[in-house]
Amino acid sequence: MEQLIAQLNQYNYHYYTLDNPIVSDKEYDRLYDELVALEQDSGIVLPDSPTQRVGGETLSGFEPHRHQARLWSLDKAQDMDSLEAWHQRVLRLINDYNSKNPDKQLPDPSFVVELKFDGLTLNLTYTDGQLVQASTRGNGVMGESILPQVKTIQSVPLTIPYKDGTIEVQGEGIMNLSVLQAYNETAAEPLKNARNAAAGALRNLNPQVTATRKLSAYFYNIGYAESKIFADHQEMLQFLRDNKFKVNPYAEYFSSMDELKAELLRIQERRASLDFLIDGAVVKLTDMRTREVLGYTDKFPRWAVAFKFEAEETSTILESVSWNVGRTGKVTPLARVEAVELAGVTVQNCTLNNIGDIERKNLKHALGARVFIRRSNDVIPEILGKVPDEPEGEEIVFPTTCPACDSELELRGAHLFCNNKLGCKPQIVARLSHFASRDAMDIETFSEKTAEQLYDELEVRDPADLFGLTFEQLVGLNRFGEKKANNLLQALEVSKTRELAAFLNALGIPNTGKTTTRVLADHYRSLEAIMQATPEELVNLPDVGSIVADSIVGFFQDPLQRSSIERMLAHGVAPQVAAEEEKVVNTESVFFGKTVVLTGTLHQLTRDDATAKLEACGAKVTGSVSKKTDLVIAGEKAGSKLTKAEQLGIPVITDENELIRLLNEALGQ
Template identity: 70%
Template sequence: MTDALEAMKKLVEEIHLHNYYYYTLDQPTLTDQAYDKLYDQLVQMEKETGIVLPDSPTRRIGGELLKGFDEHTHLARLWSLDKAQNHEALDAWYARVQRLIQDYNSKHPDEPLPDPSFAVELKFDGLTLNLTYRNGELVQAATRGNGVVGEGILAQVRTIRTVPLTIPYKDGTVEVQGEGMMFLSVLEEYNRTAVEPLKNARNAAAGALRNLNPQVTASRKLDAFFYNVGYSNQIRFSNHQEMVQFLKDNRFKVNPHIRFMDTIDEVKAEVAKIEAMRHELDYLIDGAVIKLTDMRTREVLGYTEKFPRWAIAYKFEAEEATTILKDVTWEVGRTGKITPVATVEAVDIGGVTVQKCTLNNAGDIERKNLSRALGSLVYIRRSNDVIPEILGKVTEEEDGEAIVIPEQCPSCGSQLVEKGAHLFCENKLDCKPQLIGRLSHFASRDAMDIETFSVKTAQQLHKELGVRDPADLYDLTLAQLVGLERFGEKKAQNLLDALEKSKQKDLASFLFALGIPNTGKTTTKVLADHFGSLEAVMEASQEELVAIHDIGDIVADSIVQFFRDPVILESITRMKAAGVEAKPVEKKDLSQVQSVFSGKTVVLTGTMEKLTRDEAKERLEAVGAKVTGSVSKKTDYVIAGEKAGSKLDKAKELGIPVIEDEEQFLRMLGE
């Protein structure tokens, strides 16, 4: 056992090193196949020995569902930063710094402080992480909380690939601060296949890190940048440069955009550069952070009750505003989930008039002190062209009318059921929004791709012909459709032809069309590829499903329960009787495929004339390419269509081959 344990330790360290080069430095040292071989070897050894080392990379996939978060007291306080929003405020901060330094130097002429010099860093818009390492091992991770006490989220943070589970520094205890975030390209890729798209990157990261199921955190593929050592019982730094080098030496991911300068005018120029480039970044920032670099000066200047005197956050012009919260309505989705939607007094944010805002759930309303906020002034924020969100009330007083959280479904009146953070209506047979939502989803492009079908079509068929279930669509006749308003014979025949064509859709598309809870397009494709037939998927046990990579307990349980529902079973039986085949896609023998893309990493951006993004991705994967959502040094090709944006710019900056001619792309595919 001792020999096996030593072999596992060496293998773990080897994998950690390759992860560091791959995820943190963006300089892969192995092919994906060679890496997978090492990882599989470790998994096999863990099975044989029954031992999983504390820093094993296999722990990153997420473990058991947690019952709650434990409080964690930070070893050193996490401070907020005072804010400046213009040059005048920045000059006022600098004047205070100069005055404090001069005052100290006049009293200590034998040990004067140096003239101030500065570090300028990006101010990330994510969730603060505080990591504790003891003798080189990650032993705790926590949220900021109130700065003194946070919530322990070690299981969640372990899933972030850029967080080192062990570090070379073994000489004591350190606390390292950073920012957990979801990159915008990762959010875009996630939303392309998600059952419930995420509204913005910040909420996506915060929701993942505060989710009691670490597998949900793992599925979001979060990232993190690190910028501070808040506590150490051994090591001391003389300046900020030394601290940054310590972080780099210990395999933390440090953002490359750190600039060191000697004058406040240089700082102002750098802040202007950052503001100009903020929307070109693949992650959210909302400002810049200016810090004095000399550590002794920091100690002398100290802190106010809330802020360090030696640092300030320069906040960019906010994409935020205040307005009146007028009303909150509760909308029913196709899965029965009840979502609150706020109506606000029209306000302009960044050139866009906002009247609707998102509220995630009832808990979100309480957390943001909005329980009695109707008619009150609230903060709202708009980012990344998504639906704006309400951040909270402007005042803490309960000066508005109460938001009434429903107990019955606002559509059908059924009693609502609380599941996790959300309320659900379980009346899927007679709740109109659910019926319309399921019909629309079933017919959508990524599902059965029934041309000419729209939400209005679903509403009309439900209202006038009593269509309630996707199986009902295949019973429609020309005589029925022609009798409907705005349905001429040609339109009716087109719909029937589209329905007939949909019967040939593949198994993965059919599974996605069914709308299995907690599964998106990626999961249904995995199910189709793994089991090979609809019957096998329907009969799969929880154990069989969990054994599949990336399918956890919650998703597996959703699939099993879905195919036990007699309503679903009857619907599938009727569709099969109507001729819906749901055949698995025949896999090509990639050893026979001749394409320059085989084994290459490819990024798609922009739009094409002949192919949709999904069709292009399928064809690339069919010839053995790996299609990813973000451009990096590991990217081999970028396929750029019309209106390609920042990904194209980054590819050119990195010198990655770009194909902008669609015909050339098709020829390279071998078509």
Template identity: 70%
Template structure:
């Protein structure tokens, strides 16, 4: 068993940390299955067994863990002036020391610049080479024990070569953005952002849930060691790598503060291209003896500083909560807050998700109270929670009737719904707008303003009503001349021949996205067959769970939806499944390859490119992983291109070359 564990952990390290696998998945599984067999036969599971990574029993709570060495916060610099002020203080202290110790001076200052990851700090304890504890940062002195959760992170070594006593190693638990994107493709409740996804997973009392998030981790510090000292930061980084810890490839060793200032600005400019969240960079003095001499203030080490990006978190006052109705009838709370500057913009509105979110964040009695808000990936900020634990504000009242139509609301889990599918203005307008959108029926020039005008003036309260509009009706509307009316009618007529996948997406079936509707269209090949599908049939399909299956069956079982679909079909809408693409060129470099498209292509649409690739035998996927063979990068490619570069995946970034490989003659742009 020890031999098998050593071999499996070595292959884990090669795969998850070095990205240089030596075994196929099948070969690895054979070794792993043999270990499980031995564990069942013996009734023994050794501490470093990879079988512990899957998540065990539900925990009752988190135990406190006192760190061997304090985990310090970092002083912050938000501009070059702050950085220079930190540097000048360090120079002054070094000069003072050298003047007092002329025979043993400190070396000239040199620096290391690292990324400041935006995840959850991890403190791992190894005793004689075995992982025996993992905890959160907590107060810096005492954290919470999360060992079962951390064991599920494949890049965390369960044992290390160094076995001379106890050490503590610090790092950051993260959910990569590409992993978050892939997770949300099939999640019944999509995760809002990668930081909260990682933090929530690591503080979940069910380690099996943590395992489903496929978290990763980078390590950057040895905070405590019984029998270990380093002369500089380079030595410590080499130690971490030699002991199988995953160290981020971005580390810059620099000799001047001017180089440091340029580097932190470069990081700020490129951070959005990374496949993980960072909220700044960390600047440290490299020499360990200098660190010891400079020491600490009450809060911070004097030898390090965090160069922060524009504030992503702030405190403000919660003023009110309004409830907006969406196309499915779901009411979403929107918080109004006192205006506050956040990441360079003035924020007045924040998302609150649902009533479960309000209660989980202790916001039920928070009106008028101070709250923390955070910007999530450059979209509308969200409220993280109250500044204090006291219920010192007014109560957020949950509506009992729809704020738009007055219907009595229904609660399903953490969500509130308006059941009035025929007379609730905002959900009807949203439904029509979604139906006409580009990824759906692609009705050219259509907008939410058009939907509002058609609803208010012509009584169009269902997508099917679009197919019964006449020129004489449209010409009577404000700002509708002859040309605009004819153009809209032509676009509606053209939409009648959209494929089945687009039509299903346009219907707005709850809990389904573009990928799910495309799979349904390809599997059933017929609208009638899908409408009669049972929940048991649907659950058997790839990536369809019980919630999604129930949503599909309930949707097509609704008489209102069936009538709407019938009216569309009667008007000439003919949603047909696209022809299956047979492989036409098995000699193509794309045959049998997994391909990811990213960025903007100018000479063909992404959909057309996907179809051509599939016709050449490729499998087109949405996210980059170790199993990706080729990435086609158009203009403004972002995190997927960065991930491909990190993994050493073949990249095609010339569109003319891509078209030639497809067998197409590139046209002049």
């Protein structure tokens, strides 16, 4: 039996991993049948027997599995500018380390490019050469055990030559496109796309179903090893090959970023010719010591990045267009298309921005016609236009009345609006939800379902109505007990003294967000002053143009909005502003008088905290980089703003610890 298993596993390795068969199917089947007979006669099945790959009994559920080492996500570069920004961060980190460690210099960076498979991440555990566990990625720390399912993948070795302790090997479970096509030719229920087919098979509680999908897997990383250390990426990949793992033959090495970028474009061009799905390429530093020094953020390795390919396009049939009402009353179209696979997912809904978009893209008479669609990364796909020479379809009829409340719609530019602010349920529910959200009044326990329930059962039509609610009203609602009623009333009471900037954001002034409302609050320092501001005054504020100024003035001139605000004030709402004497500015600060731009993700400070501290130091924080910018603070995932700053020669702070040190020094903390 051991001899037969060794022989059959060698044949499997050549057939499934190397794609190079060395024996006929007839000869393989004869040896396989002989092994099956021996197992039946003896009642013994050895751990690495290929007969285990057919799938056993259906499982009752997946058991959680804790990985030996964390499985990290990859930061994404959406374009070449983002990739170059990652490259510059790598160079700065290496140069900074080398300047501080003259005796332990890191080498100049070199890179490897690998394909980014679009399947299901696998984490395999081998102990003393034996496959003892297989799991999904899960949250990176805990996954789900899928060992019986993974054993059905013929290219996964059940035993490996390396027997020095435990290792974890990471890869991607996939379904080849040719296998998917062959499967669908005879399947009672055809599978829609290869990615879902692979993920669904590996998370199917019946391993026999998994076996019918004939999955494959490519492996690319050792995430954990008790005693094995690799000098570079090439050595690690060779270790995988030596231990019978299927490694994709594509792995290109570069020392020049220009050559690397050119190769990424070539991969994208060849993408359609591959027999499996990829959604990008992965760029990694090759030197393992450099990887260790650069380390990780709380989410990503600093030494690797996923380059996401540009949007994919295809064509399908435009089946229908529905119209949805948002918080501001804007009525937007949503297209329903005939289901089609695009960039590894099945697409049925597509974006249409407004009626101007429909007319510009020649879609007015396209219902039932074939249209081009594009999906960019994880964004909902958009319709690009009707396929040329495609016969006209039925007309997309633009609504004249609101689909929710039947009020007459108003056309403003290319957008339709429902002006029934007090009687149109979708926009009222959305407005209430925004008012209570974290960046606004931050009313705990409040959700969109709560907003909808209050609309339906207590006729709440405006944020001001919330502050008139009583315990007797709330406790009588479905699923509202005494505790929930008291909690909501307490949360409403606490929200009455939110900061003025948060209150302004909660109001939902068109064309404004957190940054603009903060500027308004800091400059005017009272709600009354803001409500009386003129467009001429407002345009002199940072990041406030004429359109935003007109929106602010128009909002506060609206009788409905003024009435709502007055009612809230009557209920005791009192937006807070720090007293002038509390706003101390340190004129000796390195930030004093500087125009500063924040970009990317900070991990020790929130964006709001960093902005507040910088302003306390006398800085002016703006949202865009220009020649007037004095300093850029770049966190993780800093993109085009960082690139522009470097092009303009603007000083950049990339070390968050250094930023915090300078802030604390300036603030006397």
